[in-house]
Amino acid sequence: MTLSLYDTLSRSVKPITSLNGCTRMYCCGPTVYRDAHVGNLRTFMLSDLIRRTIEISGGKVELIQNITDVGHMSEDVADQDKMLSQAKVEKKDPFEIARMYEESFHKDLALLNIKIAELYPRASESIDLMISMINELIVEGFAYIGSDRCVYFDAQSFESYGQISGNRLDALKPGHRFEYSDEDGKHFHADWALWKNAGKRTQMVWDSPWGMGFPGWHIECSAMSMKFLNRHINVHVGGIDLRFPHHENERAQSNAFAGSETVDLWVHGEHLLFEGRKMSKSAGNVILISDVISRGLDPLAVRLNFLENRYRSQMDLTWASIESADLRLSKLRKKMQLWGDSLESQIDEEFLAAMEGDLDAPRALQRLRTIEKSADFSDADKRARFIYADKVLALDLNRTIDAKTISPIQQELLDAREIARKQKRWSESDTLRAQLEATGLEIKDGPTGQEWSWLSRK
Ligand SMILES: [Zn+2]
Incomplete structure (x- = not known):
């Protein structure tokens, strides 16, 4: 197909x-x-x-x-x-x-x-x-x-x-x-x-x-x-x-x-509403990704919210929906860790059919929930199918809280913060810290400069 x-x-x-x-x-x-x-x-x-x-x-x-x-x-x-x-x-x-x-x-x-x-x-x-x-x-x-x-x-x-x-x-x-x-x-x-x-x-x-x-x-x-x-x-x-x-x-x-x-x-x-209203500068409800990050929420929670709605339907994004997506995302990532550490990917035809049918992402997500709860799949199989699905969903489902590597965007933020601190631009450094925390990193400033570790979340 x-x-x-x-x-x-x-x-x-x-x-x-x-x-x-x-x-x-x-x-x-x-x-x-x-x-x-x-x-x-x-x-x-x-x-x-x-x-x-x-x-x-x-x-x-x-x-x-x-x-x-x-x-x-x-x-x-x-x-x-x-x-x-x-x-x-x-x-x-x-x-x-x-x-x-x-x-x-x-x-x-x-x-x-x-x-x-x-x-x-x-x-x-x-x-x-x-x-x-x-x-x-x-x-x-x-x-x-x-x-x-x-x-x-x-x-x-x-x-x-x-x-x-x-x-x-x-x-x-x-x-x-x-x-x-x-x-x-x-x-x-x-x-x-x-x-x-x-x-x-x-x-x-x-x-x-x-x-x-x-x-x-x-x-x-x-x-x-x-x-x-x-x-x-x-x-x-x-x-x-x-x-x-x-x-x-x-x-x-x-x-x-x-x-x-x-x-x-x-x-x-289709259009996106925020808290039931069209986003506009005059209504003061224009939401940026940086607003999501400064609330300590994972920007990918917004991606998950989008996926929960068909692209052709008008949708209403709310802080409550982003917060609950953020929670679901952490739970899914924890599940993935419980299911093992293999990076193998297994095609799931039902998931693919949903996406190929005019990008029916809500149905594709429903399929993942079925797999998650089913006793017919082994843990390894569940994990492999989620890894497959994540190539399209791109929710970093395999993100582990104790991973040793950080993403390029996290590195970029760390570099920017180091420069901001050297140049004594403190408020920018604070903003960058908030952004880094939103991506799951904890930042400590020591005598040798900033140090990072993975934040254990929720
Ligand atoms: Zn154009």
């Missing part, structure tokens, strides 16, 4: 496709003017689950995930560039801001055991790619230069516009809130900017055949996916909020450019 996934475009569950045994994936990446919250991370974990489910049966995956570090990532505020305004708030160069949040994005991925992609192209370093794609779209008659010297995609030139989201052009009323409110130079209300004129802006602008300016957000994903995945994507992953207009526009641009249907499967992860 192979993995099947729900395709938003055809509204059906379809088997994944690949090219010469390699599944080419694209996942819309983070906007790096702030930390990714747990809702963003749920989407990033979705591509990891797809990858791991393919790989456990010997398949190969090539994943590209973009880093949006070019200014105007805002969907609703035309004149307030989020990157530039954050740079102002933090009194830093916008690129400095971008690199800082990009680094914490990678740390968050590591804390959730999300495997690294083959490539993380930055938008700011792909401007030439975007310019040449825009050029080609103009030549082919899919784009035009507006009276305001911005370049627009002609939505009506792309016949099947709206098929992913069901938002057909004839139903899109003028005045519908599109990406920019200052797009005066376009011919039709549903057209969108591929290249924006710099106007008075001086930061984060580039030279182009249409003058100084900056690219539209949607063109970034088209340019990168077409270039790095050779004009064809087997699985395209993103959050449900990106379905319209972002993915609709991305599909129009890429298909017009390549002259073919460029994506086999459009896969969307």
Whole structure:
């Protein structure tokens, strides 16, 4: 069997496709003017689950995930560039801001055991790619230069516009809130900017055949996916909020450019609520992985919580659910230790079938509970099947409390803390200690520097 996934475009569950045994994936990446919250991370974990489910049966995956570090990532505020305004708030160069949040994005991925992609192209370093794609779209008659010297995609030139989201052009009323409110130079209300004129802006602008300016957000994903995945994507992953207009526009641009249907499967992860509400800065309920760690909880408890829900269902994360997942995780790890120390892995067909059936992780976890409680399996067999399952679940089920080795991320945190202490940055050193404790390490500061040991938890 192979993995099947729900395709938003055809509204059906379809088997994944690949090219010469390699599944080419694209996942819309983070906007790096702030930390990714747990809702963003749920989407990033979705591509990891797809990858791991393919790989456990010997398949190969090539994943590209973009880093949006070019200014105007805002969907609703035309004149307030989020990157530039954050740079102002933090009194830093916008690129400095971008690199800082990009680094914490990678740390968050590591804390959730999300495997690294083959490539993380930055938008700011792909401007030439975007310019040449825009050029080609103009030549082919899919784009035009507006009276305001911005370049627009002609939505009506792309016949099947709206098929992913069901938002057909004839139903899109003028005045519908599109990406920019200052797009005066376009011919039709549903057209969108591929290249924006710099106007008075001086930061984060580039030279182009249409003058100084900056690219539209949607063109970034088209340019990168077409270039790095050779004009064809087997699985395209993103959050449900990106379905319209972002993915609709991305599909129009890429298909017009390549002259073919460029994506086999459009896969969307559903919304995440926190304590019953949409996470938002104004509601003050934006939860980061660092918040989980500072409460002394294992970040992988969040991963377990995500796995307990189907990716296509809206889910509600709560502190209580993370705490109980944290407890379950420690119990499972203890069980694994009781079952022996072999590293042998045993395929479990039922577990695999659940994952391959549109990533039914709750059913896969149920299967593990059955194995755990069953008298039909020996302890060694139980352990081997859990080791197999953990290649996909990635919950570090085999983590032992008295292990002699630490993970690369723990080493990185230890190194960072040592430097912070040398430079007398005490509050940072305390934060790092909390993070290390959350990963299971106890830190003591002695005359020869910091020493670590494994914390015995719960
Ligand atoms: Zn995208």
